[in-house]
Amino acid sequence: MAASRSRPRPGFGELLRAWRDRLSPSDAGITVTSGRRAPGLRREELARLSGLSVDYVLRLEQGRATSPSAQVVGALARTLQLSRPERDRLYRSAGLLPPQDGTVGTHVPAGVQRLAARLGDVPIGVFAADWTLLWWNAMWTALHGDASMLPASERNLARALFGDGIARASMRPVRSERGHDAFAASIVADLKDAASRYPADAQLARLVQDLRNVSDDFARHWATGTPGPHTTDRKTIMHPEIGEILLDCDVLVVPDADLRMVTYTAAAGSRDAGKLALLRVTGGHTAPAHP
Incomplete structure (x- = not known):
């Protein structure tokens, strides 16, 4: 609404x-x-x-x-x-009604932001219960691209996986260790869980309906999947400058705010940790901006 x-x-x-x-x-x-x-x-x-x-x-x-x-x-x-x-x-x-109870929250508590800001060496993105990206740091931008270039409505992981708009076109190739279908199914399961907790949220209902209309895979997972959280995974991100980076992807839930803090890390001393260090130094741009 x-x-x-x-x-x-x-x-x-x-x-x-x-x-x-x-x-x-x-x-x-x-x-x-x-x-x-x-x-x-x-x-x-x-x-x-x-x-x-x-x-x-x-x-x-x-x-x-x-x-x-x-x-x-x-x-x-x-x-x-x-x-x-x-x-x-x-x-x-601003002449607007504040967000109402019973809808997916978009408020990121100050403590969560301060914690994430102090972990500046780690790519971190904070998502709402409907997998809309709300907050991200410079390392997230270096790894995944600048989300601020997308319309706010397209900063959604489910739209990136299943939609037919800008979010999908801008998503850098990601390969889950569990396989793409298992990764996609887990996102739908988590979204289905959110829909059961926020039945009055019109924006969430619209997201689900949009994706059911444009994606047979989403419709299949929605019809057959069991609601449940999306958690830890290992993912290979194909970065346009750095190449393939294999990282541990952990999802930390903030219960009172119903947020998901997604982090990417690599073991100290590993080749992929070195690639993350290069991202920190370059911001993801190893080549000069102009000839």
Whole structure:
């Protein structure tokens, strides 16, 4: 169900500026240099971490953009690491109803973000119960590509596996040690489990219906699979610059928030650990950007 909108309330821009100034750059995963003057996040940092343009964030702060979407407000709330009451206040100041109980949560608690930010050497992505990517670090981008280049609606693992849109086209080749069919079935099983817990979530129902319409494999797994969680796996990612990287993929569940924190690691001293180290240094770009 789309968020209901009332007349925007004054103060949205003031809240953004105040909470941007409050957030420590290190808690957001940003390396602080000695010459830094900004007390909190810079405007361009907030924009980049939220997947927005700097100009749009500027217009929001100045009150010249007055109708941000629920997706934009949610992205800003996550980046600013707001508490639930603060998040709800930001929604209301934008003239929107906060997310309601009984729907898939998109709130990433500040503690989860701080923990993930401190593990900057590890590719980490935080997913909602419907496998929508909510938060990711620089190493995730280096390994899988920049999710901020995708529309928010396409940042979904199930759409990448079974859909026919941008998400599928942009997904780098991944080979599961358990086999593609077993990996795909486990994602559907987890999605089926989420659907049983959030029967009133219209967005989740739409996702399931869309994928049943476009993918015979999804429809088959949905019809025959048993609900259950997707957990540990070993995956080979075909990186366009580094080549094949074999990594342990672990899924850590945040129960109270119903989130999945996906991490990729390799044994110390292994060849694949060396490839991850190269990704850290290069950001995934080993060749020069221009001839």
